[in-house]
Amino acid sequence: MPESKKPTLHPKNKNKGQYDLKALVKVNPDLAKYIKTNKLGIETIDFTNPIAVKLLNKSLLNHYYGIQFWKFPxxxxxxxxxxxxxxxHYxxxxxxxNDNITCLDxxxxxxxxYPILGVSEYNWNFIASDIDRKSIATAKKIVSxxxxxxxxxxxxxxxxKNQIFKGIINEDDKIDITICNPPFHASKKDAEKGSMRKVRNLTGKKLKKVQLNFSGMVDEMIYEGGEKQFIQNMIIESVNYAENCLWFxxxxxxxxxxxxxxxxxxxxxxxxxxxxxxxxxxxxSRIVVWSFLDEKEQEEWKKK
Known part of the structure; x- marks a missing residue:
């Protein structure tokens, strides 16, 4: 299977190298109190602190992408x-x-x-689905x-909740790319283990138990059968939308x-x-991408 290995961030990624914390504090002064100096004498933040992480990402969106309002639970x-x-970017x-891309998230x-970044970087149009009405309402508030x-x-x-594309893609939709960050844990126990690994990778400390500090509602993180089953279901469903989507x-x-x-x-x-x-x-991490169109059909799609 063709693979393209990427050792670093994409060349167009504005977040390459060390974070410009001074610039980020300028757009979001609340970040300042979470900045510390590490063992190498470099200013950083505590990436195990969810408040600090959220403030950092909020600052990045403001500084690089012009997003003034980004508020969610x-x-x-x-x-x-x-x-x-x-x-x-990939x-x-x-x-x-292409100046007229439609992406399904x-x-x-x-x-x-993803809509924030896709619109900010490439002016894409988005269809955005979710199984949680509150999440959609919050996302709508961000957009408006x-x-x-x-x-x-x-x-x-x-x-x-058992459907991915069905009920979302309409018969006349033409979608250039679908994207997804799937729920990757099969259970709460798996999620806790993953959180412990994340803390260990960030701090070097091995913990016996950790709370799920990496915020995430159950539906966002957990799916019966985990990532493997979710993507498997996605592949099976995608067959029915082969003519609606260029790439999944x-x-x-x-x-x-x-x-x-x-x-x-x-x-x-x-x-x-x-x-x-x-x-x-x-x-x-990896992105797996597939299409039911051959090379000639893909070229015809792009001409439409």
């Missing part, structure tokens, strides 16, 4: 901007130069992060409060799941499958 996932915008590379979440986002996002509520894609946290996805994509007739590796800080 602390119980919802707070997305790391560098990794999220990398996903957008999908933009895949799509090539599966599970937009209360933070509305930032003039650059107005009229760029079409929110659609997914009434059936999903983040993949666990590399061991890839072979299962490749087998399923072959079984269900995907004609083009790619894997893109991304690296952010000390985390490696």
């Amino acid at each position: 602390d119980t919802n996932l707070c997305p790391p901007i560098p990794g999220r915008v990398d996903y957008i 999908m933009a590379d895949l799509l090539g130069e 599966i599970g937009v979440g209360a933070s509305c992060i 409060s930032n003039s650059s986002l107005k009229d760029k996002v079409d929110f659609r509520f997914q009434e059936n 894609s999903s983040l993949v946290s666990n590399e061991r799941n890839l072979n299962r996805f490749y087998s399923s994509l072959e079984k269900y007739g995907a004609k083009d499958v790619k894997t893109i590796h991304m690296t952010t800080a000390n985390k490696i």
